[in-house]
Amino acid sequence: MSQVLVIDHDKKPLHPVHPGRARFLLSAGHAAVYRRYPFVIILKEAKPDAQPEPLRVKIDPGSQTTGLAVVNDATGEVVWAAELSHRGQQVKEALDTRRAQRRGRRQRHTRYRQPRYDNRTRSEGWLPPSLNSRIQNVVTWVERLQRSAPIESISFELVRFDMQLIEHPDISGIEYQQGTLAGWESREYLLLKWGYRCAYCHKEATRWEIDHIIPRSRGGSNRVSNLALSCHDCNQEKGDRTAEEYGHPDIQLEAKKPLKDAAAVNSSRWALYKRLKQIGLPIEIGTGGRTKWNRTQRELPKAHWIDAACVGQSTPDAITIQGIVPLLIKAMGRQRRQMCLPDAYGFPRTRGKGKSLVHGFRTGDMAKAVIPTGTKVGTYVGRVAVRETGSFNITTAAGTIQGLNARHFMAIHRVDGYSYQNGQSA
Ligand SMILES: [Zn+2]
Secondary structure (H helix, E strand, O other), rough: OEEEEEEEOOOEEEEOOOOOHHHHHHHOOEEEEOOOOEEEEEEOOOOOOOOOOOEOOOOOEOOOEEEEEEEEEEOOOOEEEEEEOOHHHHHHHHHHHHHHHHHHHHHOOOOOOOOOOOOOOOOOOOOOOOHHHHHHHHHHHHHHHHOOEEEEEEEEEEOOOOOHHHOOOOOOOOOOOHHHHHHHHHHHHHHHOOOOOOOOOOOOOOEEEEEOOOHHHHOOOOOOHHHEHHHHHHHHHHHHOOOOOOOOHHHHHHHHOOOOHHOOOOOHHHHHHHEEEEEEEEEEEEEHHHHHHHHHOOOOOHHOOOOOOOOOOOOOOOOOOOOOOOOOEEOOOOOOOOOEOOOOOOEOOOOOOOOOOOOOOOOEEEEEEEEOOOOOEEEEEEEEEOOOOEEEEEEEEEEEEOOOOHHHEEEEEEEOOOEEEEEEOO
């Protein structure tokens, strides 16, 4: 069950409680709702002596979606989970558009202008804006959780696989089906090395098999230098021939070359790792191979937040995920620079930007609209888009409903750069 985060009167994080307990505290007047997303209640008295059990926030970073899970290591319970969707691609597109528009504007006037490169310095530690936005999203959420839950440590999936573990010569049973950690690490390595393609036919298969370039039956070893990624058909067809006999002498050479470090280490994860270290909590490093292995060993389904819960060596033997509803967080950005919308020829098509605050609402606020009569009768909970006329739109999980009168709206969470929905219950 997803638990409810609790802080005391002095905003000190306490141990999260069962939703039923939270409901009781709220209805008995012992607590009030502090925040909707994530849902946090605040007690009406201080608890200076409380010793909450330490929790761990676990992060599975992705380029589009990052999984977040708060786990109680002692009980193996997932306390809270979320999936955070980034807007890296949007940031990139916005910058590309801006660049094109500026260039167009310069070219329109044919007079030659010397380039001005005197204002083009990049500060130390500069990151591309799309990447920076992802990093900021994760750091923002770790810090938000830290304010509402007794988080004492972080687990973070930094690298795809553990080079030391797979370089070790005595790995037996490399077949990942046999479920050794080293096998999983090797599989991650091979996927990356062979670029998610069958080494023989270059097909992108759905089920991978691990092929011994010199077969085991003919004295081939289990070392990664003797392994290639293969689809089922090629693996069957090859049988007990070596890659050379099968007509692929290049593969034997290819497999001997170690994967370049640059390919194995993802620069954005390192940047995020450095930024997370500044938070000051102890960080445990996990590998992608171990995450998958942990999840498979515990027979858990695949989801970003479940992967997050499985990051690292500290993962408890049994993880309880029943009834967890992950919060789906989507980074939306805050407003935009564009003053009005242009038509196809670049002329202003609309009026300039209106006021951002309309009848007490801003675009991006999460709100509840109760429409008593008419064709749009019903209750809607979602993200508001305001219009100066007082006729608002609301975007719910089911879609956008247009033209609702502002007087029917009740704010539940003020705009903070993200939109929220509840995910599927586990
Ligand atoms: Zn193949």
